[in-house]
Amino acid sequence: MKTAFLAIILLLFSVSVQAQSLHIADSKVEQGGILVIQIFPQWQGPMVCISALGKQYVPNKNGYTFVGVGVDIKPNKYPVLRVECGRGVQLDRGPEYVEVLKKEFQKTRTAGRDRSNRPRKGAERNAIDRAFSETNRLVYDLTDGISYVDSLGSRDLSDPFGLIYRNNKKLGHFGVDIRVPIGTSVMSTNRGKVVLVAKNFSKEGNMIIINHGLGIFSVYMHLSKIDVNEGDLVERGQIIGLSGETGARVREPHLHFNIKINGTYVDPLNFIDIVGQYLTR
Structure with missing residues (x-):
């Protein structure tokens, strides 16, 4: 009896998870920009994370997630989906997609010979x-x-x-x-x-x-x-x-x-x- 009851609870939870969704405020974003994603219902974080561009993000109390798009992210379409925080278990049947666009940055400086992106030590x-x-x-x-x-x-x-x-x-x-x-x-x-x-x-x-x-x-x-x-x-x-x-x-x-x-x-x-x-x- 107890086993059957637990099975019903898990089934209802599974159906509920599938019914939940996410919303991408703008599916096109330039390099160096911000991707805004909201999950529904909003109370899921920090149990449910957004997986985007190879990283996990925890929503705030209103379900909003702010994803940074690096200047080195290649222009392309990338999947976005809800996952279990930490383990990364997929909670959606299929992902939504965002498109990263190339950004033409204003050129204002000339780099010296000793300037590089190499990390400092010490x-x-x-x-x-x-x-x-x-x-x-x-x-x-x-x-x-x-x-x-x-x-x-x-x-x-x-x-x-x-x-x-x-x-x-x-x-x-x-x-x-x-x-x-x-x-x-x-x-x-x-x-x-x-x-x-x-x-x-x-x-x-x-x-x-x-x-x-x-x-x-x-x-x-x-x-x-x-x-x-x-x-x-x-x-x-x-x-x-x-x-x-x-x-x-x-x-x-x-x-x-x-x-x-x-x-x-x-x-x-x-x-x-x-x-x-x-x-x-």
């Missing part, structure tokens, strides 16, 4: 790797579903995001450089936990990395002053430091600002604009 590299660790990427949403905001009151860019180098088609600039006077207040783009306070790093100068949960991190480089400590919980719009020109090869005072999603850098300003359509103001 203590600085280890500290950055710990900040972006798997443990930190698995933290659930720390923003409570509120929207992201600009870290400065300006979008005066000296250099945009992407493959911006005239003499190196593969070299990426994985954030935006926002031109701003030294000493300008820099705000946290959303609620989160400070996972790295870096002082006088060789490339980044003074830098802060904040974990917002769901695999989303924000990065603030070249600061003249840092006003937070590692482990601090910060609020959206909280002043975390002052802009500057610290670090290597800084041509003028600016804030270098990144957004990284599950290991993939995306255009941070585009991220703020797109995800803001699906989050609480």
